[in-house]
Amino acid sequence: KQEVTQIPAALSVPEGENLVLNCSFTDSAIYNLQWFRQDPGKGLTSLLLIQSSQREQTSGRLNASLDKSSGRSTLYIAASQPGDSATYLCAVGNQVTPLVFGKGTRLSVIA
Amino acid sequence: KAGVTQTPRYLIKTRGQQVTLSCSPISGHRSVSWYQQTPGQGLQFLFEYFSETQRNKGNFPGRFSGRQFSNSRSEMNVSTLELGDSALYLCASSWSPGQGVADTQYFGPGTRLTVL
Numbered sequence: 001k002q003e004v005t006q007i008p009a010a011l012s013v014p015e016g017e018n019l020v021l022n023c024s025f026t027d028s029a030i031y032n033l034q035w036f037r038q039d040p041g042k043g044l045t046s047l048l049l050i051q052s053s054q055r056e057q058t059s060g061r062l063n064a065s066l067d068k069s070s071g072r073s074t075l076y077i078a079a080s081q082p083g084d085s086a087t088y089l090c091a092v093g094n095q096v097t098p099l100v101f102g103k104g105t106r107l108s109v110i111a
Numbered sequence: 112k113a114g115v116t117q118t119p120r121y122l123i124k125t126r127g128q129q130v131t132l133s134c135s136p137i138s139g140h141r142s143v144s145w146y147q148q149t150p151g152q153g154l155q156f157l158f159e160y161f162s163e164t165q166r167n168k169g170n171f172p173g174r175f176s177g178r179q180f181s182n183s184r185s186e187m188n189v190s191t192l193e194l195g196d197s198a199l200y201l202c203a204s205s206w207s208p209g210q211g212v213a214d215t216q217y218f219g220p221g222t223r224l225t226v227l
Contacts, residue, residue, distance in 0.1 A: 032214075034215065034216065036218075041223075042220060042221070043115075043201055043218040043219050043220040043221050044201065044203075044218040045218070046215050046216065046217060046218070049214075049215045089154070091154075093216075096167060097156045097167060097169065098142075098144045098156065098159050098167065098203070098205070098207075098216060099144070099146075099154075099156065099203075099216055100156065101146075101153055101154035101155075102153070103153045104153070
């Protein structure tokens with residue numbers, strides 16, 4: 001059974017700092033890995049999708065990497081801003097389930 | 112293009128009642144998945160529909176059911192509601208031409224269900 005773990009559970013950083021969020025998964029037989037952002041009480045916003053054959057994806061200040069063999073992914077956020085404050089969720093897709101989610105990392109960027 | 116829409120946004124029910132939630136996917140998307148989000152368990156997969164057929168199912172009791180219509184709109188039904196069914200129910204749509212093809216999942220705003 002696929003399990004996804006995100007560390008740390010919560011993170012507080014000053015504005016302007018670069019930061020890394022970590023995600024690990026137990027079964028490397030995945031189709032893709034997706035990073036999402038969730039604001040309080042809201043739905044999920046897709047940030048980046050990495051196919052199983054890819055190593056990384058970039059969008060603006062965000063960069064996500066995937067190491068399928070070791071079951072790890074990182075989300076790098078450059079020059080963090082208060083508007084980046086949210087919960088970041090990592091999820092993997094496989095043959096059985098479109099997405100298996102981690103519990104998320106709650107990020108606070110302090111102005 | 113309009114995003115994924117879910118109705119209603121908020122719902123209050125009592126134990127033992129049943130409820131139906133609706134999801135309209137992005138135009139052209141044929142796959143709709145449903146997820147339950149609670150503070151304790153996080154996001155858990157309920158089921159996925161593709162072209163009116165259930166393609167995958169999560170580990171939830173039979174009280175949870177769903178269906179998909181020919182226009183790709185989907186409904187999920189929960190019968191005999193329990194207090195533990197209080198949660199945010201999210202649906203997601205994707206183009207997903209077939210199993211094994213990775214595609215971005217786009218989520219709706221969710222339906223907040225409270226069971227009293």
